[in-house]
Structures are given as structure tokens and as C-alpha cells.
Amino acid sequence: MPEDAHSPEDAHFDFAPDAALDLADPQKVLALLGISPRSTDCLVTTVRIPMRDGIELAAEHYAPHTDEPAPTILVRSPYGRGFPFDVLLAKVFAGAGYHVLLQSCRGTADSDGQLRPMVQEAADGHDTVGWLREQPWFDGRLGLIGMSYLAYCVYALLQDPPPEAKAAVIVVGPYDFGSAFYRTGAFTVQESQSWSNLVRRPSPGVADELPADAAQRLPLLAGAELLGPTAPWYGEWVGHPGLTDPYWRPYDHRVALERFTGATLLIGGSHDVFLPQSIEAFEVLRARGVPAALTLGPWVHTDVVAAAAGTMVDEAQAWFDDHLRDGVSALTRPAVRLHVAGAEEWRELDNLPTASDHLELRLGEGGSLTADGDTGSSTFTYDPADPTPTVGGRRVSPDGGPRDNTAREQRRDVLTFTTATFDQPVEIHGSPTLSVGLTSDNPHADLHARLCVVDTDGTSVNFSDAMLRLPSVDSPATPRIIELTLDFCARRIAAGQRIRLQLSGGSFPEYDRNLGTGEPPATGTAMATTTHVIDHATTTLSLPTGEPV
Template sequence: MRAIWRGLPAKRYDVGWEPGLVVPAGDGSPLVTDHYFPRADGDFPTLLVRSPYGRGLPWSPQYGVLFAEQGFHVVLQSCRGTGGSGGAFDYWRNEPADGLATVSWLRDQPWFDGTLGTVGPSYLGYVQWALALDPPPELKAMVVQVGLHDPHALFHSGRALRLENALLVGVGVAHQHRGVVPFAQAALRLQRRMRDIVGARPLRGAYASALGDVPWLDDVMTHPDAGDPYWDGASLARAAEGLSVPTSLVTGWHDALADQTFEQYARLRRTGGETALLVGPWTHTSALQQGWPEVFAESLAWLRAHLCGDRSGLRPTRVRVHVGGEDAWRDLDDWPPSAPPSPDATDATDATDATDPWFPTPDGHLTRSDPAAPAAPAGPSPVTPPALASFRYDPADPTPSVGGALLSRTAGPRDNSDLEAREDVLTFTGPALTEPVEILGPVSARLSVSTDTGYADVFTRLCDVDERGRSTNVCDGFAQLETAGEAPSEAIVPMSSTAHRFPAGHRVRWQISGGAHPRYAPNPGTGEPPMDAVGLEPTRITLHTGCALLLPHDG
């Protein structure tokens, strides 16, 4: 591992390994577990790492070895139904009980000193929140890296299917625990067949040619309503409410789970939990690759502080973020920095109402001054506000996704020039900036939209356009709208959060389209669920006056 990353701390201990230990779950299912430990006398705290992705690469060296070298026992366990563990894998129903059963087993181990922490990314974060629902007294610290707490939001945006997420999670959970070669073969098979799968009509069952029969995946894809009893107990948001276990959160601006991290941070802050937040220039996967030296240092400092009593590595501020556009780190007292979360806030987007609106104009410009409204005609007021612009979205030729907060290797900042040249993508661009504009906080869009079919998706994106005209995505959001007749539908669409500095000479661009495929399954335009739709109907989407891009105050 030290040949891959520079800047890792020096090894403190040689590492021992006990593979293949069997931990009994509450129902007797065997949970296969590996134990890494420092080869030295004395007591050391324990880290619990539970994973559905196997116990080999990258988990063994990256979590088992590296943390054991620093003076921790590391218990690396395969979730039930994966990696040789008994029982059947279920995306959420078994994790709270299985985590507690593992802690009960730990209490009987002669090397366990009664001090426990947890660490891990993605689903390995979900199992931490599951343990935190009823935290055992031994649990003294958590480090949730690019973590999940709400499976519904991983697979759906409102009722719209996050198609690419579903397929990539499916291949990971179904094959990664089988070993490097089988997983690589399955991932390559999915990549080769991706175009056919995401273009199939209907979508239901189309993934089987690449992934085989994955019953839980079919279930999560075909239950779009968060209120469906199917999702009962899936969200672990409540675990952060009143949690007394010190919790460090790590994400990246282009992490597919970034919004879930910001939500949990806000909950911890509102209820007084001890927490810290690190946000880097990373995607879901690059946080554990290019970003690993920073992520490991952050995680190690937090665990040493709360499990070993050594607070010397903690940074002085609660929040550290990477500011895009200037490629620099910024230490902040809170997130968002303009206003701390209020006691009655419901999510991260409530943390601030300090926004600067940028307004689109019919000629494609973006201005900070609200265009003068036309004089009201005599007689009754018109029912429909004037149109700004319109475009035709064709689900048979869906607008492609380019970069952004994805799980795939194509995630992150990308050149949007080819995308913006399409006729089904609108852009509104501000003038060249005479001085830098800095935004730190949640971004959103106020939309007023009508359609000729009554159904539409709207994908809205903030971009930074440099002096050469290269348009790079900063953050984005998605909404599924239904309109009645000619009356527009009005909505505030969250576009995630960012810390970004637009240099002088650059321009702010607002991009709007009818989708981002295959990140989201295309809206068929017929009102049918995308998983079952066979017929497709193009939709004319019209923006009306009243739209605005809402950026947090700069400076």
C-alpha cells in the first residue's frame, strides 16, 4: 500500500492475522470474520469493519493492515450472505442485529479491551449507522466515509429511478465478494452490455443478461415510492438524531452519496452530536484512491482522539472543504458557513436562506438583475407566465449524462461542451466576471415549467466556463414534474452543495435539460413507470419567467 500512496504515516507495529473466524449471528448464521492485530504486548482498541464486498482487496490491506499497523485490532467481517457468511443478503433488514451480535462476540475475546470504533465507506458506512441505532456502550467513535444511510435515495430521486446507480450497486454486491477475477469479469460484462440494458423496453429484467438473477435488485428498482412499506426501516437517518458517539464524516463534491453525508452532518449538529466533516475534490471511488492519504489521516486522527485519548492530530475546526477553482483547502467552523443549522431545520438545504438569484433571459444570458417584467395588459391577468425558452426531449434519444455525482469511473468534473451543443439542452451564461465569485453552501434552482404531455423530468446544472469556452460541471440536481394543461409547475430543485471559486474572466453557466441518461432512467412521457414502459412519447418542455438559479452568497 505504501508503494501506491505517498504521505501515509510510518508503520508503528508489525501485523498479525487470524483469518476465517466464525461469529454467530443472533439466528445462528455464521458471519465469517478476519482479525488483524498489532504484534505487540498491551491493550489496543478495536475497529469493526463489516462489508458485503468480501474481505480481500482492497479491504484487507487498506483497512485491516493499515489500521492494525497504527495500533488497532481490526475485525473485518463479511455481511450475511456474502463472502462465505451464512444466511441470505438483504440490503438493510439484518444489519442492526448482526452488528450487535458481533459486538456481543467481541466481549468474549481475550484481546478486546472494551473500547470499540467503526470505520468504512459506502455500505460499510450503512452498517455503522445500523449499529448506532442502539449503540452498545463500548462504541466510542465512528468514521463514515462516502457513506450511505438511505437506500431509497441511492436508487431513486423522488420516484425517478437512478438507473446507473442500481446497476453498479447490483454488480458490486452480487459479485465483488466472490473475488477479484469474478468481479472484474462481471463488471466488464456489464460495461459491454450497458447500452443494450439501459435502452431496453421494458427495463424490467433487462439487467439479467449481465448480472444474472438478483432478486433484491429487481425489488429496489421496482419500488419507487419512499412511502411504500417495502422501504420500512431502510433509512437510518434517525440514527444521527441524538447520537452521543463522536462521528467523523467524509465525502467528496462529486460523491454519489454526498447529499446523504450533508444530511447526517446537519442532523448531528442540530442535536448536539460531536462531529467533523471533510469534503474533498473526490468522487465516490476516488476518495478511497487519490484521496486516501487525506481520508486515512482524517480517519486515523479521529479514532486516536476518541479511542486512545490522543487529540494531537485533530484539526482546530469542525469542517474542512476543498474549494474548486482555486484548488485549495479551507477550514471552516461549520457547514454551510453562512448560517449554522437551526433547531427546526429539516435537512441540509434549510441551513441557509442567504442566496443570490441569477436570472435567465430569452436570449440565453444569465444576469444577476431580475429582468423587468412586461407591463400588465388591461383586463384579466394571463393564466400562464410568458415563456423564456423551450426544447424537445425525446426518450428514444435521451440526453446523456456527463460527469457529476456518479458511482462510475466517468464521475466528477467533465467538459460539457458536446453535451451543451445538443438541441435538447438549454444554457444560460453570465458575462465574463470582472472579479472572482465564491460560493460555499447549497445550490438550488427555482423552476417554472410546462409541458405538452403533462410529464417531464428536469436536470439542472451549474457550470464554470473558462476563458477558452470549456464548460465544467460544478453541481447539479434533478426533479420529476407533472403539469396540468398549460399551467406551469413550479418547484425548488436542490442541486447539492459546493465550495467553488469562479475566477475573474470565467463565466457562470446554468444548464437545463430533460434528463441525464443512464444516470436517471428516461421519462417515457406517457405517465407509465420507466421500468414497465414500452411506448415512448417526446415532450416539449417550456421554461417560463420566474425561473432563477439560486447561489449561496459569495464572499
């Protein structure tokens, strides 16, 4: 083992276990996670798997107690091979009669080599499948499963699908990390730093933990210095801020959606950072006629090993039993299982719901949001030295999701516009859109929009966001219209509740702050404020609405 390698027990992962979990007892783990009792008995053997360049990747083979041929499930992880992956993705399926290979990605845990995040996974995945073909217990039926980065490893392999791959389960997973980092034009600074720190090797003279103010330090390249030489990718990420840059092509595996024909189950969260990619993957696969299903719950990213663990395990096992073990080609479950927030109901549907109508709302006097609006204007100033803070939202961090926005809405750099109370319930299904008429005094600026539901006690809780790094223009004082598409949502607004629209200049440290100077984000340190004037007459919020489905 290389001198700098971790043991499996020391490996990093981004799903922290609850302190109450007794990780030595899988049955207690399942019970505490709300997962129904099931066998986790299996035989576990550590193996090392050679890659084409001679390095070896470490793995465990979890073998079922059977002499009969059984399908194999492949799991590839950069976070080690302990909890939650050993229990939820290995022992559970081996106990159900599957072979499971749980492998550590290159340069992580006790696997050899240097980690090159994202871009290394396709070749290593194919080499691993090549090794499987040579094993006497491999019967030619292969299933793939992963959550988060592990799901990305699935997409990487499926760019050129092995013929043995018959079914896949993608849980809160992206196929395009470049889009995840720069989906709005701004950089997801805090979570990119935190993730890099999780997977990097220790380095002499570099602290194991990032300082609390790491995301606040300028320039952005200061984060690369804090992470040290074993995370060289971070400096590359902040140095390539445009998704049209060829640098990001190896990070984009969306071609897998055009090539894989095996049955695919997608499990996502309405407050997950990768929600848009979960929805797009389902829609693309369905349009091609691929057997595909989507479960979309009221979850943040890390809920897949907490509140969503039972759903993930039950649905994944049923999916593999149908499409891998028994070879079922048609769906034996609804195509869509959708949780509707506010109604707190699960709906079973043939497809994602579409709006039967649109509720058009405009800005009015005194912060009102009405059908008619007015011809006035509202002004706010964004100061990167005191950036508008992140509160909840679609994040990897467990503190994402729906949160009380009271403190955020009291800031002078946040505008709010609120409807009257609704007399009857209304449901929003889909992605709201917002056209914002504005002028600015600075060509370098961002715009953040948020929808909240305001309860009868005045509590304002977020449910849909949009963020955009505005295109730089020569004359920002000339009126222009900015088009925003907010997050997909399935949300009931009850009688007595109100809808509130927030407008601000950012969400930090979810996204890096726009310094307002036009300097490259990687190296910029100077700051300038931006004042926006929002024109009520040319600003329209469109909510896709419909009857309960």
C-alpha cells in the same frame, strides 16, 4: 463452506485497484497512494462468527504486536476482505496498535447465508459485537469505520448504539439507501444495476458481466432478468418507485443520527453520490452537541482509495487516537475542512460556511443570464428514445465529477443560459436554488438543471446539479413553478470566467428516462416526447455567495 460461496480472493468490490499496485507489499501500496510510511505489521487470524440464526460470517482478526489492552475497530464489508479494505482499514490500524475485525457481510465472499442488501446489516452487526464481547482481547472500547456500503453498515449498527461504541468514521457513506436510489423521484438505474452485479452470487446460465446496453433495455425489469435469481432485490427496487412506500423503511437508518453520542468524523466528496447525506449527518450531529467533524474534498466516490486515500487514513487514525484510545471528548481539529474548487484551497472552519448575500439571475434573450432577464420564453423537446446523456456529476462511477460539457450543450434538447464574464472573483457557498416557470405538453416529465463554470477558453465544466421527476398534473399546459435545490458547492468563480445554467429533460443513464406515458417504470416500454416551454420572467436562479472564508 456452501457450494456457491466465493473465496475472499474472488469476492467483488466496487473500488478497483490500480494495475500498478503490488498488493502483496502494503508499503508499496501506501507509497503509490500517497500515504506516509507507517507500520502494517500485525498477526492475522481467520475466524467464523455465529449469528443468531445459526449461519456463520467469515472475518479476519488483525491483532497488534502488544500484550497491552487495545481498542478494537470493526469493519463490515460486502466486497470481500482483500484490497483496499485489508490494507487501508485493517493493516494500517493494526500496525498503529488497534485490534481490527474485518468481516464479510452475510451472503458475500465466504460468509454463509443469502445476501439481503441493506436490511440485514443491523442484526448481523449487533451479533458481531456480541461475539466481540466474549473475546479475551476485547477491552470494551469499540470504533467503527467504513466507506460507501461499509459506512452504511456502521449506521445500521448505530440505530441502537452498543455502549462500547465510542467513535465512528463515516467515509462517503449513506444512512438511507432508498433516498439514494430515488432521491429525485427517478431511479438511479445504471449504478443500481452495476452494484447489484458486483455483489450477487454467480448463477447458472447468467452471464458474469452485464451487457453494455443493460441500462438501456426496457422495461426496467429487464435488468432483473440480466442479473438473475441471485439478485432478487433489484426487481423489488424498480417495483417500488415511491419513497413513501413502507418497503423502503428498513433501508432508512437516519435514526442513528438521533441516537449515537460518540465522536463522529465524516469524510465526503463534493462530487460524491452521497454528498447530501454526509452534509445532513454532520449538521444533525452538531445540532445535538455530538463531537462531529466534516472533511469535504474535491473527490468522486471512488477517490477514497485513490486521491483521497491519504486524507482518509491520516484523519481516521488521528480521530481514533483522540476519541477511542485517549478518550478525548472535545474536538482537537477544526470542525470543518472544506476544499474550495476554483480557488484550489483548503479552508479550516468552525462550521459550514453560510452565504452573506445572494446573486439573483434571470433568463434573457439569446441565452443570456442576467440580473434583469426578459419576458420571452425558450423551448426544448425531450425524447426518451434519444435521452439527454449523463456527463460527470455526483456518481459512484469514476467517470463522475467535473467534466467538459461541450458536447452535451450542443444538443437540441439542452437549453443554456450564460452570464457575462465576471469582473471580480465571487465564491458560491451552499446550495443554489432555481425556480423554473414552465408549461409542457405532457404530464409525465422530468427536469434536470446544471450549473457550469465557463473558462476563458470556452470550456464548460459542471459543478452543481438538480434533477426532479415532475409531479403529474391534469393540465400540464397551465403555467406552473418548479422549485429545485441544486447540489451543495464551495466554488470560486474567477475574474474572466462565466456561469452557465443548463436545462434539460433528464440525465441518462444516471437516472432512468421518463418514458412520457405514465406507465409504471418497472414494466413500461412505450415512449412519448415532451416539449417544455420555459418562461423567462418566472424563472430565477439564486446563488448563495460571500466573501472568501
